[in-house]
Amino acid sequence: xxxxxxxxxxxxxxxxxxxxxxxxxxxxxxxxxxxxxxxxxxxxxxxxxxxxxxxxxxxxxxxxxxxxxxxxxxxxxxxxxxxxxxxxxxxxxxxxxxxxxxxxxxxxxxxxxxxxxxxxxxxxxxxxxxxxxxxxxxxxxxxxxxxxxxxxxxxxxxxxxxxxxxxxxxxxxxxxxxxxxxxxxxxxxxxxxxxxxxxxxxxxxxxxxxxxxxxxxxxxxxxxxxxxxxxxxxxxxxxxxxxxxxxxxxxxxxxxxxxxxxxxxxxxxxxxxxxxxxxxxxxxxxxxxxxxxxxxxxxxxxxxxxxxxxxxxxxxxxxxxxxxxxxxxxxxxxxxxxxxxxxxxxxxxxxxxxxxxxxxxxxxxxxxxxxxxx
Amino acid sequence: xxxxxxxxxxxxxxxxxxxxxxxxxxxxxxxxxxxxxxxxxxxxxxxxxxxxxxxxxxxxxxxxxxxxxxxxxxxxxxxxxxxxxxxxxxxxxxxxxxxxxxxxxxxxxxxxxxxxxxxxxxxxxxxxxxxxxxxxxxxxxxxxxxxxxxxxxxxxxxxxxxxxxxxxxxxxxxxxxxxxxxxxxxxxxxxxxxxxxxxxxxxxxxxxxxxxxxxxxxxxxxxxxxxxxxxxxxxxxxxxxxxxxxxxxxxxxxxxxxxxxxxxxxxxxxxxxxxxxxxxxxxxxxxxxxxxxxxxxxxxxxxxxxxxxxxxxxxxxxxxxxxxxxxxxxxxxxxxxxxxxxxxxxxxxxxxxxxxxxxxxxxxxxxxxxxxxxxxxxxxxxxxxxxxxxxxxxxxxxxxxxxxxxxxxxxxxxxxxxxxxxxxxxxxxxxxxxxxxxxxxxxxxxxxxxxxxxxxxxxxxxxxxxxxxxxxxxxxxxxxxxxxxxxxxxxxxxxxxxxxxxxxxxxxxxxxxxxxxxxxxxxxxxxxxxxxxxxxxxxxxxxxxxxxxxxxxxxxxxxxxxxxxxxxxxxxxxxxxxxxxxxxxxxxxxxxxxxxxxxxxxxxxxxxxxxxxxxxxx
Numbered sequence: 001x002x003x004x005x006x007x008x009x010x011x012x013x014x015x016x017x018x019x020x021x022x023x024x025x026x027x028x029x030x031x032x033x034x035x036x037x038x039x040x041x042x043x044x045x046x047x048x049x050x051x052x053x054x055x056x057x058x059x060x061x062x063x064x065x066x067x068x069x070x071x072x073x074x075x076x077x078x079x080x081x082x083x084x085x086x087x088x089x090x091x092x093x094x095x096x097x098x099x100x101x102x103x104x105x106x107x108x109x110x111x112x113x114x115x116x117x118x119x120x121x122x123x124x125x126x127x128x129x130x131x132x133x134x135x136x137x138x139x140x141x142x143x144x145x146x147x148x149x150x151x152x153x154x155x156x157x158x159x160x161x162x163x164x165x166x167x168x169x170x171x172x173x174x175x176x177x178x179x180x181x182x183x184x185x186x187x188x189x190x191x192x193x194x195x196x197x198x199x200x201x202x203x204x205x206x207x208x209x210x211x212x213x214x215x216x217x218x219x220x221x222x223x224x225x226x227x228x229x230x231x232x233x234x235x236x237x238x239x240x241x242x243x244x245x246x247x248x249x250x251x252x253x254x255x256x257x258x259x260x261x262x263x264x265x266x267x268x269x270x271x272x273x274x275x276x277x278x279x280x281x282x283x284x285x286x287x288x289x290x291x292x293x294x295x296x297x298x299x300x301x302x303x304x305x306x307x308x309x310x311x312x313x314x315x316x317x318x319x320x321x322x323x324x325x326x327x328x329x330x331x332x333x334x335x336x337x338x339x340x341x342x343x344x345x346x347x348x349x350x351x352x353x354x355x356x357x358x359x360x361x362x363x364x365x366x367x368x369x370x371x372x373x374x
Numbered sequence: 375x376x377x378x379x380x381x382x383x384x385x386x387x388x389x390x391x392x393x394x395x396x397x398x399x400x401x402x403x404x405x406x407x408x409x410x411x412x413x414x415x416x417x418x419x420x421x422x423x424x425x426x427x428x429x430x431x432x433x434x435x436x437x438x439x440x441x442x443x444x445x446x447x448x449x450x451x452x453x454x455x456x457x458x459x460x461x462x463x464x465x466x467x468x469x470x471x472x473x474x475x476x477x478x479x480x481x482x483x484x485x486x487x488x489x490x491x492x493x494x495x496x497x498x499x500x501x502x503x504x505x506x507x508x509x510x511x512x513x514x515x516x517x518x519x520x521x522x523x524x525x526x527x528x529x530x531x532x533x534x535x536x537x538x539x540x541x542x543x544x545x546x547x548x549x550x551x552x553x554x555x556x557x558x559x560x561x562x563x564x565x566x567x568x569x570x571x572x573x574x575x576x577x578x579x580x581x582x583x584x585x586x587x588x589x590x591x592x593x594x595x596x597x598x599x600x601x602x603x604x605x606x607x608x609x610x611x612x613x614x615x616x617x618x619x620x621x622x623x624x625x626x627x628x629x630x631x632x633x634x635x636x637x638x639x640x641x642x643x644x645x646x647x648x649x650x651x652x653x654x655x656x657x658x659x660x661x662x663x664x665x666x667x668x669x670x671x672x673x674x675x676x677x678x679x680x681x682x683x684x685x686x687x688x689x690x691x692x693x694x695x696x697x698x699x700x701x702x703x704x705x706x707x708x709x710x711x712x713x714x715x716x717x718x719x720x721x722x723x724x725x726x727x728x729x730x731x732x733x734x735x736x737x738x739x740x741x742x743x744x745x746x747x748x749x750x751x752x753x754x755x756x757x758x759x760x761x762x763x764x765x766x767x768x769x770x771x772x773x774x775x776x777x778x779x780x781x782x783x784x785x786x787x788x789x790x791x792x793x794x795x796x797x798x799x800x801x802x803x804x805x806x807x808x809x810x811x812x813x814x815x816x817x818x819x820x821x822x823x824x825x826x827x828x829x830x831x832x833x834x835x836x837x838x839x840x841x842x843x844x845x846x847x848x849x850x851x852x853x854x855x856x857x858x859x860x861x862x863x864x865x866x867x868x869x870x871x872x873x874x875x876x877x878x879x880x881x882x883x884x885x886x887x888x889x890x891x892x893x894x895x896x897x898x899x900x901x902x903x904x905x906x907x908x909x910x911x912x913x914x915x916x917x918x919x920x921x922x923x924x925x926x927x928x929x930x931x932x933x934x935x936x937x938x939x940x941x942x943x944x945x946x947x948x949x950x951x952x953x954x955x956x957x958x959x960x961x962x963x964x965x966x967x968x969x970x971x972x973x974x975x976x977x978x979x980x981x982x983x984x985x986x987x988x989x990x991x992x
Contacts, residue, residue, distance in 0.1 A: 043722055044431055081512040081551035082722060226435035229718060 039150030041075035062292030072108035140181035152192030212236030213269030406754035416651035425729035441707030448535020475505030482568035482583035500560035517590030533601035553590035596690035606695035615681035618888030672890035674970035803980035811975040848990035
């Protein structure tokens with residue numbers, strides 16, 4: 001014999017929880033992946049490896065397992081002959097923080113880090129013999145974090161001192177990923193000189209991009225360690241690491257805070273970001289949506305009725321053809337008018353024009369010159 | 375019609391060339407000299423900067439602690455050296471082994487062609503001792519060398535002590551990616567030559583040495599240390615090597631960077647840098663520094679033990695500790711830290727030093743002039759020779775009678791003798807050159823028998839005698855002309871044309887390899903090549919020709935060099951110094967393969983003789 005008000009409230013709550021349950025199973029992403037790439041080799045580029053390893057460390061700490069991380073390091077700094085502390089890679093001077101540890105799993109090492117391999121990882125076009133640890137096995141519900149660091153310029157990123165990847169190539173690779181439904185949302189972070197040029201050409205939806213410096217600016221390195229003798233980290237990633245150290249799997253910090261990392265006073269360069277391709281408002285995107293692998297868990301004491309998906313019709317087997325809806329028309333995003341095909345005059349017209357010119361020429365100078373042609 | 379194919383325009387060009395030839399030559403000469411002098415002016419120079427990426431951005435805190443212990447080791451070394459009366463091989467071997475190096479020795483011997491009076495040696499026998507510090511984790515593919523000479527008397531004891539102290543400190547570190555070879559060489563350059571020949575399996579100078587038992591990898595860089603006092607006031611960098619070859623500028627930049635970091639006073643050519651480049655005395659200082667470098671480079675001898683490494687494409691420099699009367703003294707620990715820092719940076723190298731310049735001049739340690747800036751000075755001098763050659767060619771091809779129409783007088787025989795007529799003076803001049811090159815050493819015994827001189831003096835005086843005998847040639851060779859030089863008026867023109875072109879090619883090739891030598895020879899030889907004809911006043915021209923000949927240039931350079939070093943000499947001392955310079959030049963050639971003496975004897979002197987021939991043309 002329950003009070004009718006309470007009954008209504010309980011009914012409302014169950015409806016709400018049903019909705020939120022419905023929402024729970026139909027929203028966002030279900031798994032997280034990370035592709036972390038360091039593109040430079042040689043001892044004096046120690047800081048790029050340290051950058052990548054510190055992001056790796058944060059991502060692992062927040063829950064993404066090694067099986068979902070593709071780590072590409074172009075050179076082995078920990079075991080370099082010049083490293084006075086072998087088997088370590090430090091990110092803070094005075095050797096406060098060793099980001100190498102004993103459980104680092106490098107998937108692409110040394111000369112395997114090439115533009116071709118990177119693009120193959122992104123698009124999934126790998127030979128059948130590639131092991132699982134070297135594949136990006138994402139699906140249309142995956143949130144992927146892509147972090148690139150190295151030496152770059154206006155519109156390109158240098159791989160291994162011998163080749164480059166251009167921003168157009170990268171944008172096309174992301175478009176391939178979109179068309180193959182290999183991601184739900186993508187966060188692209190790049191820490192190189194003139195990094196903002198790399199995300200200028202993106203045109204696929206659901207991509208958010210951050211860069212450490214604008215076009216025309218250099219990204220600077222942070223502190224040197226006087227015992228090891230190299231710069232340990234780049235400024236942007238250093239402050240980003242400090243920011244991420246405060247994040248734990250349950251934090252509710254959102255992307256707007258990440259955009260504020262490393263202002264010009266600390267970084268000397270101006271970090272940039274791009275959110276126009278992203279559907280959701282950055283303020284509602286949690287850091288752990290990309291950096292961590294957070295399983296949504298809600299505890300409930302009540303039974304929840306999930307709505308029945310399809311009512312089977314007797315005797316008829318309904319065969320529906322499913323097709324992916326075009327979630328977002330691309331031309332609306334990039335606000336471009338459809339490109340006019342250039343108009344060429346018809347070929348016959350050009351031929352006729354040349355014949356006319358020749359005839360006029362020979363008329364003026366006399367027909368006897370014609371025999372010089374034929 | 376084109377500029378050169380139109381006969382009217384051609385004639386106008388040619389007449390302009392012949393009319394303005396002498397003024398243009400004079401202008402070019404003074405422009406060349408002015409350009410050269412302007413190189414030392416600071417706004418025309420560039421600041422030095424580190425070009426190699428691998429060495430640029432790394433910075434280490436140097437931690438070498440054991441300067442005093444190194445000096446004590448140096449004193450021990452001195453005591454053992456005195457006891458043995460030479461190189462204390464056993465003590466060195468045991469000492470290096472105790473410090474954890476792989477130690478090997480090499481014995482060598484050489485009989486000099488004639489006794490060396492500067493260093494008082496004739497039959498040289500010695501031993502080199504070297505210890506290899508193997509890189510803890512790297513494959514043995516590359517090496518760095520630190521060397522200190524074992525000198526007689528009280529010299530360089532502290533250098534050997536510091537070398538052993540650094541060896542011990544380096545042995546305790548694990549960050550070496552290259553093997554480090556610590557070398558103590560006996561009889562300075564001769565020992566170094568033996569070691570390098572043994573290391574690279576070549577034998578170019580006829581020395582006999584025992585093969586090396588132990589080897590590192592290919593040597594990337596080398597430093598030679600000369601330190602004779604416990605405390606120093608400044609460090610001097612010596613770059614000039616054999617045949618005027620210089621190490622990569624990055625090595626000098628590295629040294630300068632560390633001098634600034636550690637705060638040690640650093641000099642080049644013994645001269646400290648000044649900041650007042652816009653004052654006259656500041657400019658003078660820079661010019662003096664640059665001229666010292668030019669003189670040292672032109673002499674073609676290695677000015678430190680590092681000079682022989684350069685031939686094998688190993689960048690090397692010598693660091694000398696200087697103790698003069700200054701207030702601020704630097705101790706051995708600081709020098710050790712500077713060397714430690716330099717070696718740590720060299721350790722980071724991935725390839726040989728090649729990013730910076732190989733051809734440069736340094737008016738001070740922080741400024742340099744690259745080949746692109748200094749070559750035009752020589753180019754302007756070479757242009758004079760080409761203009762003269764063009765002028766002679768035009769004179770040879772104009773017919774003697776003045777017919778202005780374009781019809782060629784084919785029937786009028788133009789008595790232009792062919793090139794064969796100049797063969798005689800050429801051959802005779804070159805034979806004299808060969809005599810100057812070969813005879814002094816060959817006939818030293820005969821000379822010693824007949825004259826009361828020592829062997830060295832015999833060699834040098836024979837050389838000077840042959841040189842002077844060449845002056846008598848033109849009077850005697852006219853009867854040997856093979857081809858009848860009809861129309862002798864043209865004969866000397868052909869000879870001069872050939873001689874001028876020969877000189878231009880010779881000086882050009884010399885300047886490419888050793889700019890200083892080429893420029894100094896050009897300064898004196900180009901004017902005489904330009905103005906000499908049989909018609910100038912004979913006595914005055916003969917005098918000028920002798921003054922401008924290579925031998926007198928050398929004499930004046932000796933006096934000038936002493937002036938630049940603030941140690942002017944009297945005429946007697948200068949003459950003795952000149953004789954010793956000639957003997958050193960001949961010795962360098964046979965001991966290390968220096969090319970200056972053969973160049974002067976076999977090529978420059980015959981060329982000068984051709985001009986002498988022209989002067990006395992009948």
